[in-house]
Amino acid sequence: PVLILLGPPGAGKGTQARMLEERFGLVQLSTGDLLRAAVAQGTEAGLQAKAVMEAGELVSDAIVIAILRDRLADPDCARGVILDGFPRTTVQAEALDRLLAESGQKIDAAVSLEVDDAAMVTRISGRYTCAGCGEGYHDSFKQPQTEGTCDKCGGTEFKRRADDNAETVASRLQAYHAQTAPLIDYYARAGVLTSVDAMGEIDGIAARLAAIVDAAT
Ligand code: AP5
Numbered sequence: 001p002v003l004i005l006l007g008p009p010g011a012g013k014g015t016q017a018r019m020l021e022e023r024f025g026l027v028q029l030s031t032g033d034l035l036r037a038a039v040a041q042g043t044e045a046g047l048q049a050k051a052v053m054e055a056g057e058l059v060s061d062a063i064v065i066a067i068l069r070d071r072l073a074d075p076d077c078a079r080g081v082i083l084d085g086f087p088r089t090t091v092q093a094e095a096l097d098r099l100l101a102e103s104g105q106k107i108d109a110a111v112s113l114e115v116d117d118a119a120m121v122t123r124i125s126g127r128y129t130c131a132g133c134g135e136g137y138h139d140s141f142k143q144p145q146t147e148g149t150c151d152k153c154g155g156t157e158f159k160r161r162a163d164d165n166a167e168t169v170a171s172r173l174q175a176y177h178a179q180t181a182p183l184i185d186y187y188a189r190a191g192v193l194t195s196v197d198a199m200g201e202i203d204g205i206a207a208r209l210a211a212i213v214d215a216a217t
């Protein structure tokens, strides 16, 4: 199956995608993670993306589509994918439709995670992840069970993202409303959209998403 998670920065796309990955054996495809890896490796795409990401703006469609296309061609993606942070523009959505059509696939569900902008600033500014396995945490909402030790891998090193400061979050939210929110209509017209209230508890939202995946597959 192919599942899309739509929602502004901090809506919980990454958190929920990781939970769905574990529960259904699907592959989480985050263009944000792929771009951060390209920046860390200093690839051509990474060099072009770095400043744009630090400003909270969208990386060019050409770069993102090329990265996504390569990753989607990996054999493990045949198990099914959860797209987290892609598509983010109409051009990307149309490119995805074409890529899937080429391999005889289609979008089974697009879920819009509905949240308040104000709460997103709090969520993002408290966020950190395990440097070892990437598990996400939050200063107030999701601390490791043993302080300073990752629940998933036992790692003791954590990191914060360069773009997780109040100023950059404001431009990321603005980019979302201007360029990505129109995709809610795009997928509603395609008949695959479900909206989920994503202001509640992480586990309750995960249960709603699991029901959507069950119904769509
Ligand atoms: P990307 O990495 O995709 O970041 P984003 O969309 O800004 O999303 P986030 O990762 O910030 O949030 P999330 O929704 O995953 O929330 P999370 O689960 O972590 O993109 C980064 C940049 O890369 C972009 O700005 C752009 O420059 C570029 N880029 C990426 N893809 C692109 C594309 N397709 N086209 C062009 N450019 C692209 O949750 C946030 C925090 O809240 C966590 O701490 C979590 O523990 C906590 N939390 C989660 N759910 C809840 C809840 N229900 N209640 C309380 N706390 C919660």
Ligand code: ZN
Binding pocket: 130, 131, 132, 133, 134, 135, 150, 151, 152, 153, 154, 155
């Ligand atoms: Zn870990």
